Amino acid sequence: MNKLESARKKINDIDKDIAELWLKRMEAVCEVSEYKRENGLSVLDSSRESELIGRELEYVPEELRSCYTVFLKGVLASSRQYQRERELKPEGSLQVELGDRSYDIVIRRGALSEAGKYMKLDRKVLIVTDDGVPASYAETVAAQCSEPHILTLPQGEKTKCLESFRLILRTMLERGFTRKDCVVAAGGGVIGDLAGFAASAYMRGIDFYNIPTTTLSQIDSSIGGKTAIDLDGYKNTVGAFWQPKLVLIDPDTLLTLDRRQYASGLAEAVKMSLTSDAELFELFESGDIDSRLEEIIRRSLMIKKRVVEQDERESGLRKILNFGHTVGHGIETAEEGRLMHGECVALGMLPMCGSELRPRLKAVLEKLGLPTRISAPPERIRAAMVHDKKAEQGGVTVVKVKEAGSFELETVAFSELFRRLDEYLTEDRQ
Ligand SMILES: NC(=O)c1ccc[n+]([C@@H]2O[C@H](COP(=O)([O-])OP(=O)(O)OC[C@H]3O[C@@H](n4cnc5c(N)ncnc54)[C@H](O)[C@@H]3O)[C@@H](O)[C@H]2O)c1
Numbered sequence: 001m002n003k004l005e006s007a008r009k010k011i012n013d014i015d016k017d018i019a020e021l022w023l024k025r026m027e028a029v030c031e032v033s034e035y036k037r038e039n040g041l042s043v044l045d046s047s048r049e050s051e052l053i054g055r056e057l058e059y060v061p062e063e064l065r066s067c068y069t070v071f072l073k074g075v076l077a078s079s080r081q082y083q084r085e086r087e088l089k090p091e092g093s094l095q096v097e098l099g100d101r102s103y104d105i106v107i108r109r110g111a112l113s114e115a116g117k118y119m120k121l122d123r124k125v126l127i128v129t130d131d132g133v134p135a136s137y138a139e140t141v142a143a144q145c146s147e148p149h150i151l152t153l154p155q156g157e158k159t160k161c162l163e164s165f166r167l168i169l170r171t172m173l174e175r176g177f178t179r180k181d182c183v184v185a186a187g188g189g190v191i192g193d194l195a196g197f198a199a200s201a202y203m204r205g206i207d208f209y210n211i212p213t214t215t216l217s218q219i220d221s222s223i224g225g226k227t228a229i230d231l232d233g234y235k236n237t238v239g240a241f242w243q244p245k246l247v248l249i250d251p252d253t254l255l256t257l258d259r260r261q262y263a264s265g266l267a268e269a270v271k272m273s274l275t276s277d278a279e280l281f282e283l284f285e286s287g288d289i290d291s292r293l294e295e296i297i298r299r300s301l302m303i304k305k306r307v308v309e310q311d312e313r314e315s316g317l318r319k320i321l322n323f324g325h326t327v328g329h330g331i332e333t334a335e336e337g338r339l340m341h342g343e344c345v346a347l348g349m350l351p352m353c354g355s356e357l358r359p360r361l362k363a364v365l366e367k368l369g370l371p372t373r374i375s376a377p378p379e380r381i382r383a384a385m386v387h388d389k390k391a392e393q394g395g396v397t398v399v400k401v402k403e404a405g406s407f408e409l410e411t412v413a414f415s416e417l418f419r420r421l422d423e424y425l426t427e428d429r430q
């Protein structure tokens with residue numbers, strides 16, 4: 001054996017030893033986390049890491065310490081990942097993998113009262129909510145914080161504005177929030193979008209946790225990192241991509257949501273099932289929706305998560321999330337607030353389905369109490385659609401679903417969209 005080969009063999013043997021030691025270390029890590037869990041301590045607490053690095057550096061000569069730090073940090077990162085993947089996954093939790101912006105989505109009934117287990121709340125915490133959300137939700141979180149501040153804003157889309165944004169920032173400034181403090185949103189998509197945007201901007205960005213409490217926000221808006229406010233009546237015109245540190249979903253919070261809001265949010269889950277998960281669509285068709293809500297939330301989030309992971313900054317794949325939205329937006333504008341967003345999406349999907357799928361979708365929408373026919377004059381909807389899509393002259397790229405669980409992108413002329421609108425959504429044609 002020449003010198004090179006013997007040195008390589010030495011390295012291989014050492015690597016084998018390292019792998020064995022690494023496994024042993026991971027087992028010990030699990031013992032620690034088990035103890036912590038049993039004793040109600042925060043399991044993913046990383047505050048001991050710098051202490052550990054400091055101590056272990058003493059084992060190597062001074063001139064090698066910076067190299068060794070790199071190695072130790074790798075070991076600690078692998079240990080965190082190991083905990084996440086093997087041990088700590090609370091029932092039903094998901095991970096959004098976005099490199100160093102990765103985060104967990106905890107989905108569990110009763111999770112609200114365990115927020116402190118998953119979030120770092122031993123600092124100043126601004127809990128933003130609105131006056132339509134039961135106050136007890138924010139209070140339950142506050143009870144788990146060392147220094148909670150609750151800010152309750154008026155409910156409704158109008159709250160997603162510059163004035164509220166300024167109020168949140170000002171509240172934090174007046175109360176001495178630093179870069180190390182955090183914001184928690186407890187509410188629907190309005191509060192999530194607004195509070196997330198404020199967190200992205202305060203001191204150039206502080207930690208943000210999202211506790212969505214509507215169906216729409218639990219299945220859709222709370223993940224993806226899109227935060228925004230409306231400006232001069234234009235929706236979501238000012239905002240930022242800012243990923244939460246954790247999303248905590250407690251399906252029990254939906255028990256207080258009114259039925260119309262509840263169904264409207266679920267329209268987005270039906271949408272995701274149609275493009276990406278035939279089994280979920282079948283669940284909507286034949287399952288008991290209320291009792292299988294957790295599964296519906298989880299499966300919808302799996303779809304959204306996959307889209308977000310592959311297309312964080314919205315370049316292509318996110319288009320499938322727009323299924324039903326081209327016609328839906330037109331209807332939403334023409335209805336001038338009489339219909340909710342999800343109700344319009346429900347309607348907007350019908351003309352974009354294959355002929356065998358359409359009656360099945362209609363039955364699901366009826367089961368959910370969602371509309372299947374338009375009431376606004378079709379010419380108003382047409383005008384709104386043309387206005388909405390004026391940049392794309394002559395035609396628009398839409399998502400079509402022939403069979404549940406698959407989709408196609410197609411560029412169609414406005415005239416074709418109008419024909420479908422008339423044929424499938426107008427009262428007297430049915
Ligand atoms: N960021 C994204 O990716 C994204 C995606 C889709 C939608 N959105 C945004 O989400 C917003 C809509 O969100 P939404 O549908 O959740 O509306 P919302 O936040 O206005 O909530 C709807 C209503 O329900 C009330 N409410 C919330 N939780 C409740 C509960 N548990 N019990 C009783 N009442 C409760 C609220 O007070 C409000 O009146 C829009 O502004 C939209 O632009 C964002």
Ligand SMILES: [Zn+2]
Nearest residue numbers: 268325341345
């Ligand atoms: Zn939508």
